[in-house]
Amino acid sequence: MRALLQRVSDASVTVDHEMIGKIGPGLLILVCAMQGDDEADAEKLAAKIAKLRIFKDEEGRMNRSIIDSGGSALIVSQFTLAADTSRGNRPGFSTAAAPQEGERLYECFADRISQLGIPMAKGRFGADMKVALTNDGPVTIWMDSNA
Incomplete structure (x- = not known):
């Protein structure tokens, strides 16, 4: 994944003019299941993200996890x-998991x-979503469960 x-x-997600998810300080996590991914990938990625020390401590250093903060x-x-x-010039998406499998693994990740x-709050799988956020830092990190 x-x-x-x-x-x-803060961040929020809106579908059809209705806000369906909103958070204060924390992480906006954009997630994609890839072909060949399974529950173990979803759980591994969730565990890694939960422990990732990218939030400021008392000294202003990135030394705290989302749980710690x-x-x-x-x-x-x-x-x-x-x-x-x-x-x-046109991106291909053939390496993404099929929609049904992608949704199952997305839900597995969110549950974990x-x-x-x-x-946590969630968007709606497969919907046309509008995502709003106030980036903090900015801190943006790319992760892959197979890396």
């Missing part, structure tokens, strides 16, 4: 993280984040 993390002061997560599915731009004690 792939994820793009953005440390935020009491932050929340907004989890949004984004198949475009699978983009292959190696040929031509919640089980780890991180308050």
